[in-house]
Amino acid sequence: MLHYKKIAIVLSLIAFMVVGMAATKPLDEKPKRNLKVLPKDISHEDLDKVMGGFKAALGVKCNFCHVASKDSSSHHLDFASDEKPEKDIARHMMRMTAKINKKYFSFNKDDKGNTIPAVSCITCHRGDPHPEVK
Helix, strand or coil, rough: HHHHHHHHHHHHHHHHHHHHHHCCCCCCCCCCCCCCCCCCCCCCCHHHHHHHHHHCCCCCCCCCCCEEEECCCCCCCCCCCCCCHHHHHHHHHHHHHHHHHHHCCCCEEECCEEECCCCHHHHHHHCCCCCCCC
């Protein structure tokens, strides 16, 4: 009888461990990306630099363009979501400035031959998320 109790306890512990491991999120899971204008293979560090430039140029925080995660237990942003229209506006503005730089400032190159953008977010925004139109 004691032998069956030991087996039952060991099996119960194994079952709890399996359920616990299945319920946890893998640590090596990469965050989802939804890049439509920026290069798909951009490094995490370069992506952070670009987003930091947006924050500085517009005087905003990440939640200006990114929505909160639908997971109520998480206080993180859902960077892949396109729910906020500001994110699509940012994409449009990125395409617009790239087109302006290519058409009017393509001569402006660094020592590696890469075009140095003369027009960027800060050109018009100057720390204001909604610059005045004149």
